[in-house]
Amino acid sequence: MTIAVRAFRAEDADAWDAFCAGCLQSTLLHTRRFLSYHGDRFVDQSLIIEEDGVGVGLFPAAESPQDQTVIVSHPGVTYGGVLHQGRLQGARLLTAFEMIAAHYASRSRIKLLYKAVPAFYQRVPAQDDLYALFRLGAQRVRCDLSSTIDLHTRLPASQRRRRSLKKAAKAGVSIIEGRQNLERLWQVLADNLARKHGVEPVHSLAEIELLADRFPGEIRCICAALNQQVVAGTVLFVTPTAFHAQYIAASEVGYDVSALDAVFEHCIAVATQQGRRWFDFGISTEKGGTVLNDGLYGFKSEFGGGGMVHEFYELDLSK
Incomplete structure (x- = not known):
């Protein structure tokens, strides 16, 4: 051979x-x-x-x-x-x-x-x-370092995450899905990145819409809505084994009502129902892996996951 x-x-x-x-x-x-x-x-x-x-x-x-x-x-x-x-x-x-x-x-x-x-x-x-x-x-x-949930052996969500999920429900947050929400989510994402880091999304809206058209079953947009406004959401890349949160964003209103908790619990439930083994929140490291954003990593891990490396x-x- x-x-x-x-x-x-x-x-x-x-x-x-x-x-x-x-x-x-x-x-x-x-x-x-x-x-x-x-x-x-x-x-x-x-x-x-x-x-x-x-x-x-x-x-x-x-x-x-x-x-x-x-x-x-x-x-x-x-x-x-x-x-x-x-x-x-x-x-x-x-x-x-x-x-x-x-x-x-x-x-x-x-x-x-x-x-x-x-x-x-x-x-x-x-x-x-x-x-x-x-x-x-x-x-x-x-x-x-990425925070990843093994859906077969998920750890219990923290008390803080459970309280936040209840807060989102009490505020009237609803979950909506579909490519048609990408533009509204991208505005939330762009505002968030500009406010916190002074940068733009890696993908432009046109690029992510192009990819969503090419992969309609594998690139999914999940959003939280409040009073008919998108206040938080994520873009999921769906693979044979995992749901991966490629983008995560929330407006100031979204943070106030813990809308991301509702988004992620919905996504985790769907990943489980569709037979995936893993739900991955993505990395929490910066500067080539030499700096860990411990607050971000802690938030993700509180949903019941552990560490996996790239x-x-x-x-x-x-x-």
Whole structure:
């Protein structure tokens, strides 16, 4: 059996997405439908992994926007990683990594920044990639901490969260869902980010609406309404194993009536009903993982979750 890699070509897009759908650790972020929304923002360097000419794995990647000698898996998404359907395990995956490293090194690339897929997105255990990186001498260069609920063994919500949920109900907060609420939620999000941090959302309204149109069952907008006004909400990315809160926002009125508590309890209930294993609130770390926003992490954890990590590795390709 001979393992080799070749560059992704535009005509591979449909086959990529068809294969991606059956991978052990893939989510919507790995599809060409998602990656292509970036347009020409990144110089794509994705690879297809083949065994005796048959596709057995995918590696979404692009040049770092800051340094073309660095390959990132992938700069346009939260995580990347090698994707496979079970045929790239153990020694095979180690060989695949050697081929990946050799491919980029032969093209004058110096480093590979690898964004591992967090464990809660994996349909079965699939961390052979981390072992392969260890064997090749990669160094962990970043670690983010996310608050994640195991819906099979959820811890009790804190008394504060239970009180806040009652407060939202007493105030008359109702839950509404649908893409048509994105514009109103984006205004809440933009106001919130500008007021607290002086920044704008990573995605523009046009971009998130485009993605919602491309993934109508996987990108969901859940909002809390009070007096017919959106006062809080979240945009969920739905994967085969998890509901992930990609964006979270509340207006000052929303905070006053604890509207996010109503939003999250609704989302957690739906995730459970639809057979997901995990509900993920996202990371609470800043500055490359070196600073923990403990207040934010505490708020998320009080819903009954625990810590899961996002790991980043750097592989020196010049050796």
